[in-house]
Amino acid sequence: MTSLPLIPVAPDAPAARRAAMPPRHLADFDLAGRQALVTELGEPAFRAKQISTHYFGRLVRDPAGMTDLPAATRDRLAGALLPTLLTPVRELACDDGATRKALWRLHDGSLVESVLMGYPDRVTVCISSQAGCGMACPFCATGQAGLTRNLSTAEIVDQAVYLAGVAASGAVAGSPPRLSHVVFMGMGEPLANYSRVIAAIRRLVAPAPEGLGLSQRHITLSTVGLVPAIRRLTSEDLSVTLALSLHAPDDELRDELVPVNQRWKVAEVLDAAWDYAAQTGRRVSIEYAMIKDVNDQPWRADLLGRLLAGKLTHVNLIPLNPTPGSRWDASPKPVEREFVRRLRAAGVSTTVRDTRGREIDGACGQLAAAEDNDTDAPQEAAA
Ligand code: SAH
Numbered sequence: 001m002t003s004l005p006l007i008p009v010a011p012d013a014p015a016a017r018r019a020a021m022p023p024r025h026l027a028d029f030d031l032a033g034r035q036a037l038v039t040e041l042g043e044p045a046f047r048a049k050q051i052s053t054h055y056f057g058r059l060v061r062d063p064a065g066m067t068d069l070p071a072a073t074r075d076r077l078a079g080a081l082l083p084t085l086l087t088p089v090r091e092l093a094c095d096d097g098a099t100r101k102a103l104w105r106l107h108d109g110s111l112v113e114s115v116l117m118g119y120p121d122r123v124t125v126c127i128s129s130q131a132g133c134g135m136a137c138p139f140c141a142t143g144q145a146g147l148t149r150n151l152s153t154a155e156i157v158d159q160a161v162y163l164a165g166v167a168a169s170g171a172v173a174g175s176p177p178r179l180s181h182v183v184f185m186g187m188g189e190p191l192a193n194y195s196r197v198i199a200a201i202r203r204l205v206a207p208a209p210e211g212l213g214l215s216q217r218h219i220t221l222s223t224v225g226l227v228p229a230i231r232r233l234t235s236e237d238l239s240v241t242l243a244l245s246l247h248a249p250d251d252e253l254r255d256e257l258v259p260v261n262q263r264w265k266v267a268e269v270l271d272a273a274w275d276y277a278a279q280t281g282r283r284v285s286i287e288y289a290m291i292k293d294v295n296d297q298p299w300r301a302d303l304l305g306r307l308l309a310g311k312l313t314h315v316n317l318i319p320l321n322p323t324p325g326s327r328w329d330a331s332p333k334p335v336e337r338e339f340v341r342r343l344r345a346a347g348v349s350t351t352v353r354d355t356r357g358r359e360i361d362g363a364c365g366q367l368a369a370a371e372d373n374d375t376d377a378p379q380e381a382a383a
Contacts, residue, residue: 086159097172
């Protein structure tokens with residue numbers, strides 16, 4: 001018999017209820033694990049494939065929609081394998097519906113957010129791996145409230161499946177109906193929730209009905225740079241795109257902007273990134289928020305260019321997005337242009353990221369999951 005991964009179930013003690021892990025869900029398991037569970041529940045093993053086809057193949061998350069299952073079977077399997085993990089609290093849209101931010105309440109009351117972004121040639125979802133974040137980067141809204149808890153594998157996967165369903169319903173005008181890209185750039189530090197995030201990636205890339213069948217190249221994992229975890233990722237049989245939130249080329253400044261740098265320095269984290277690139281053949285993205293008079297000086301562009309020249313990499317400059325109470329501003333456009341020019345002159349491929357979702361606080365670093373977040377003029381999205 002296949003041994004099942006241990007999924008913590010919410011304990012009964014009231015004191016432990018806060019920030020507890022959710023009940024198990026089919027997306028926590030691979031197909032063999034689901035078959036073992038279904039058999040334990042007294043149902044034939046083929047039911048595992050049947051409900052997996054609904055969930056991953058047809059994006060049906062509600063057991064009531066699985067009408068080809070006998071009612072008793074449906075109730076039994078739904079109770080054991082399809083608990084409600086995400087309850088939508090609010091959906092906001094901007095860019096004429098091409099960008100949508102979803103706020104979810106988890107079973108223990110924790111709040112997390114995901115963002116769906118439609119483009120002419122692809123549909124991307126940005127998902128959260130933790131409720132809150134413990135990395136404390138001072139320019140990021142998520143970092144300000146600290147970490148509540150890790151998300152389970154299924155809580156991570158269910159964000160993508162839910163929003164894939166929204167895209168499939170044709171809600172994102174001018175975009176293909178099929179979800180094609182997933183970025184782990186929502187709330188949380190994915191490598192601090194390592195095993196659940198890796199399992200979630202396996203669900204995203206496994207062909208239907210075991211998983212969503214996305215291409216590994218279309219999955220991006222973004223990290224502050226937890227070096228041992230990057231090294232562990234390098235040893236997995238995966239080749240997803242790695243993004244490194246660098247934000248400064250020198251330890252003095254990076255110690256402040258990305259506090260985990262006090263533990264793993266720029267040289268160390270870049271070494272780990274290049275080993276990942278060598279192992280997978282994939283270009284590592286370097287994320288760099290452009291912060292006025294903080295990290296945007298020409299000499300820092302030159303230093304960054306020297307660190308990255310000749311490497312398998314691409315720089316994404318992110319105009320700093322506003323966050324509540326932040327003392328920092330985005331760099332002026334001419335400064336940004338000069339930064340790009342210097343990096344390119346050093347032979348480093350560089351682009352400036354769009355600021356999708358800014359007006360609904362859905363852009364990089366703005367996810368803070370407050371229920372009463374006031375935004376300027378968002379359209380409430382039709383659910
Ligand atoms: N914890 C991971 C995943 C979050 S990804 C990581 O840090 O990589 C979110 C990205 O947006 C990171 O690159 C983060 O540094 C960046 N970011 C955070 N706050 C921002 C802000 N106010 N403006 C622009 N980018 C920001």
